Amino acid sequence: MLYLISITILLITISFIFDRQKTFTALKIALKKFINIVIPFIFMLILISIVFLFFSESSISEYLDNKNIYLNTLISALAGSISLMPGFIAFPLAGLLKQSGVSYMVISAFTSTLMMVGFLTFPVERNYLGTKVAIIRNIISFVIALAVAFLTGIFFGEILL
Amino acid sequence: MKKIIIFLIFVLYFSFIIISFFLNFSIGKSIGTNFLKYAYDMLKLFPFAFILIGLFEVWIKKETVEKHLGERSGSMGFFWAILLGGTTFGPLLVALPIAYSLFKKGAKLSIVFTYIGAASVCRIPMTVFEASYMGVKFTIIRYAVSIPLIILFSVILGRYLSKKNYQIKGEK
Structure with a gap:
């Protein structure tokens, strides 16, 4: 949080010193991008506010965590593979899950497969790469995502070798 | 069409929340509190993230x-x-x-x-x-x-x- 604020302030100062015009353009782009996502974002907040009425934060972490972290990682990797969600929704959501106590490894499996594996976009991908190569690419991506999740688990001390 | 549906959902949702607060309806009130809480949690980093993205795109x-x-x-x-x-x-x-x-x-x-x-x-x-x-x-x-x-x-x-x-x- 503090990182982000200081890096942003530093970069915008540097940018401003070098090129005032470009910096204003950057701010305009930022505002435009923000406006573009306001509606889907509010929509997501509406859903979350209702869903979290039934599942408290602690019950979510109970579902997603503890007992069998490997199984949960796998389930979360599968969920990420079949979901389609932009980063500006996925990561605030991931941050929320982390706050409620879900482990980094499980979240990493979800966000990594979300980025790399595309079940719903497969028909389009097949058009470009051909069926066989598209399947190979998705399988490789799934394996890489699991490797990422696994090492995330190790580096955050959630699993022991 | 899709826009109209989303607009209707928004109107329905927020009027439900506001009425709940007036009538002291506890479920509606906690949905409203949830909304504000998560909106704050998630949005507090948005300005910085978007400015960074804007800078990258320009440079x-x-x-x-x-x-x-x-x-x-x-x-x-x-x-x-x-x-x-x-x-x-x-x-x-x-x-x-x-x-x-x-x-x-x-x-x-x-x-x-x-x-x-x-x-x-x-x-x-x-x-x-x-x-x-x-x-x-x-x-x-x-x-x-x-x-x-x-x-x-x-x-x-x-x-x-x-x-x-x-x-x-x-x-x-």
């Missing part, structure tokens, strides 16, 4: 990077492929046509697959959001693990497919 132009990936791409090609992937804005569906055009311009298959991988893994706006909400450590681990593996698999896949005279098709 790093995709076209400049793309120039370096034309006909001849040695091992530096991987570096440029990753940089280009990072500056690709939008999902895989945006990366595929670019991958196709790289291939047509003569980039090696291993470079093209590295680009596709990088475009799904290193996109700068997404990375900014990730690091903001999950922490820099989380992001560094992901980059350190996924990029070498993507290059490795791209080289293997590229070699295998080159032998079979594989071609990337454009959109039909």
Whole structure:
């Protein structure tokens, strides 16, 4: 949080010193991008506010965590593979899950497969790469995502070798 | 049509919340509190994330990077492929046509697959959001693990497919 604020302030100062015009353009782009996502974002907040009425934060972490972290990682990797969600929704959501106590490894499996594996976009991908190569690419991506999740688990001390 | 439905849902939702507060209806009130709480939690980093994304977009132009990936791409090609992937804005569906055009311009298959991988893994706006909400450590681990593996698999896949005279098709 503090990182982000200081890096942003530093970069915008540097940018401003070098090129005032470009910096204003950057701010305009930022505002435009923000406006573009306001509606889907509010929509997501509406859903979350209702869903979290039934599942408290602690019950979510109970579902997603503890007992069998490997199984949960796998389930979360599968969920990420079949979901389609932009980063500006996925990561605030991931941050929320982390706050409620879900482990980094499980979240990493979800966000990594979300980025790399595309079940719903497969028909389009097949058009470009051909069926066989598209399947190979998705399988490789799934394996890489699991490797990422696994090492995330190790580096955050959630699993022991 | 879709817009009207979303608008109706918004109106319905917020009037429900406001009425709940007036009538002291506890379920509606806690939904409203939830909304504000999560809105604050999630939105507090938005201004910084979006300003960073705006700065990147202004200072790093995709076209400049793309120039370096034309006909001849040695091992530096991987570096440029990753940089280009990072500056690709939008999902895989945006990366595929670019991958196709790289291939047509003569980039090696291993470079093209590295680009596709990088475009799904290193996109700068997404990375900014990730690091903001999950922490820099989380992001560094992901980059350190996924990029070498993507290059490795791209080289293997590229070699295998080159032998079979594989071609990337454009959109039909």
